[in-house]
Amino acid sequence: MILAIDQGTTGTTCIVFDEQGRPRGRAYSEFEQHFPRPGWVEHDAAEIWEVTRKVAIGALADAGVQGSELSGIGITNQRETVVAWDPTTGEPVHRALVWQDRRTAARCDELRERGTESLIRERTGLVIDPYFSGTKIEWLIQNAELPDGVAFGTIDSWLVFKLTGRHLIDYSNASRTMLFDIRRLAWDEELCDLLGVDPSSLPEPVPSSEIYGTTSLFGGEVPVAGIAGDQQAALFGQACQRPGETKNTYGTGSFVLLNTGSDAHEPGEGLLTTIAWGLGEEVTYALEAAVFVTGAAVQWLRDGLGVISDASESEALAASLESNDDVYFVPALTGLGSPHWDPYARGTIVGLTRGTSREHLVRAALEAIAYQTVDAVRAQEEAAGESVPSLKADGGAVANGWLMQFQADVLGVPVVVPEVAETTALGAAYLAGIATGLWTADQVREMWREAATYEPAMPEAERDELLGRWREAVGRARGWARPG
Numbered sequence: 010m011i012l013a014i015d016q017g018t019t020g021t022t023c024i025v026f027d028e029q030g031r032p033r034g035r036a037y038s039e040f041e042q043h044f045p046r047p048g049w050v051e052h053d054a055a056e057i058w059e060v061t062r063k064v065a066i067g068a069l070a071d072a073g074v075q076g077s078e079l080s081g082i083g084i085t086n087q088r089e090t091v092v093a094w095d096p097t098t099g100e101p102v103h104r105a106l107v108w109q110d111r112r113t114a115a116r117c118d119e120l121r122e123r124g125t126e127s128l129i130r131e132r133t134g135l136v137i138d139p140y141f142s143g144t145k146i147e148w149l150i151q152n153a154e155l156p157d158g159v160a161f162g163t164i165d166s167w168l169v170f171k172l173t174g175r176h177l178i179d180y181s182n183a184s185r186t187m188l189f190d191i192r193r194l195a196w197d198e199e200l201c202d203l204l205g206v207d208p209s210s211l212p213e214p215v216p217s218s219e220i221y222g223t224t225s226l227f228g229g230e231v232p233v234a235g236i237a238g239d240q241q242a243a244l245f246g247q248a249c250q251r252p253g254e255t256k257n258t259y260g261t262g263s264f265v266l267l268n269t270g271s272d273a274h275e276p277g278e279g280l281l282t283t284i285a286w287g288l289g290e291e292v293t294y295a296l297e298a299a300v301f302v303t304g305a306a307v308q309w310l311r312d313g314l315g316v317i318s319d320a321s322e323s324e325a326l327a328a329s330l331e332s333n334d335d336v337y338f339v340p341a342l343t344g345l346g347s348p349h350w351d352p353y354a355r356g357t358i359v360g361l362t363r364g365t366s367r368e369h370l371v372r373a374a375l376e377a378i379a380y381q382t383v384d385a386v387r388a389q390e391e392a393a394g395e396s397v398p399s400l401k402a403d404g405g406a407v408a409n410g411w412l413m414q415f416q417a418d419v420l421g422v423p424v425v426v427p428e429v430a431e432t433t434a435l436g437a438a439y440l441a442g443i444a445t446g447l448w449t450a451d452q453v454r455e456m457w458r459e460a461a462t463y464e465p466a467m468p469e470a471e472r473d474e475l476l477g478r479w480r481e482a483v484g485r486a487r488g489w490a491r492p493g
Contacts, residue, residue, distance in 0.1 A: 011441050012068065012079050012227070013434035014061060016086045016164050017239065018107065018261040019308065021061045023068035024431060025079075026438040028447065030456040032429065034072025036064045043104060048111035048490075050343070051104035054092045057164070058171050062226065069227060076227025081220075081445040082172070083235035083437030085242035086164035087261075088185045091145040093153065094167065096160045096176065103153040105164070106145040109261075109301065109343040113144035114352040115492070120144075125203065132190045132197050134273060134282030136350055140299070143187030147204040159210060165236045166212045172233050173222030178212040179236035180292060184284035189214065191273055191284050194292065216287035217241075218440040235440030239433045240264040241285045244295060246436030247401045247427060248457035250450065255389065255397050257382055258433060259406035262346070263303040265385045267296040267393060277392025279348025286440065288450065296392060298347035298385035302356075303378040304406055306340035310374055316367045324409045327372040333475075336360040337482035338373035340381075341489075348388040349487065357486040378406065379416040380479040386420060399423045399462075403432040410463075418467035419475060428458035 010033065015022040020039035027033045040060045043051040069076060089108035094101045106112075117137045120126070126137050135141055146161050162170070163182045170176055183189040183196075188206060190197045196208045215221065217237045223230040237245060243258040244266045252270035257263055268285060273294045276282040285295040307323055310316040317323060341354035358373065382400075390396050399422050406412055407426045417424040429435050442448040448456075 025072035036067030077229030081234040083441030085437035088238040234444035242436030246432030259404035353491040
């Protein structure tokens, strides 16, 4: 059996998978979100570690197994979030700067004005944006009181360090830092120098499936053997191992990844080229469209406005209306990602009247998830030069049947939901299982199972009207917080 640690933006999930790739035990816990200033988002890395330990033990208990019975541990994680810690004490020296954090937006503007975007795009496959780790590390170096020999890393690096004592990062996470040459598979000296980052403070880049070390934390000596950033892990968990296969993960944000095989293609407008995973010496790349706020918009309705008490209420509330009554919510709460890449966009609700109800706000939030996915997929199709015939969907939102049907309707192609919805964790388990000899890559592909397919049923004219009004709303959100 494999323990998968899925360390997400708002909580940590741990799942024990059996030899057939089926969940045997599960546990989950949220942790605190810190917002010290507008646009700043932080996590307590020590709390993340304690929550991860607790949840892993809970998943093992739920499965009725001992840690010594595990074949391995796989890790998948919120990407781009930066942790700085003292490798001597093993303690964080600053709160983690979360991928959603926008404090380095002005610095990113400076880098673009200096003409560095083409260099960064060529080496890393990324755009210049505060979303990525590089300028976050630079900010910590310049603004935090850091000890000598400080270690930087993404969340996978932090968890592996706490589990095994090693300072490493897998290729998929390294490719999200804006400091990593995705073709040479090494830290880029020129980019590190540009941001004032000492490469020796960065973790060792390694493939996504190999034995990195062992941990006795859960009993026995269990290999830690698989790592991938959450979206790459979901692509692997969806068995999208062949070029052209596409998935979307609906989580805090939504991410469409298109497998491009062994070629790191030039990204299209509004897209990223990223490393999907490394299996031994074979590296697989992907085109990615990143949407920053989807599920987080529903969480905001719950926690920020008190419109709902639980996300599960959203399906019935949205379905209670015959239409959206021209109410649109652009959830640019941390700027806009693909295909706009506008860090100065801000959340906007348009079309309000005296008749607007909480049902309208909830429906507008769910519709926004689907509209943003359409924008992302259309950008992928333009870059690839071909239409996406279907979309594999995973993540927590696939439990919302109303949303999945609406997604198929506005996208105009079938949306396919797998039997195991939490394919992010499953992908991490698959990578660990391959490294420990439990499965082969071919066996993993054969283990994928479909649960449901949503066929589009909306008339084309209605679809075009909805998408047209959505894009008008997006135009009103663009550039709202731009200085001056």
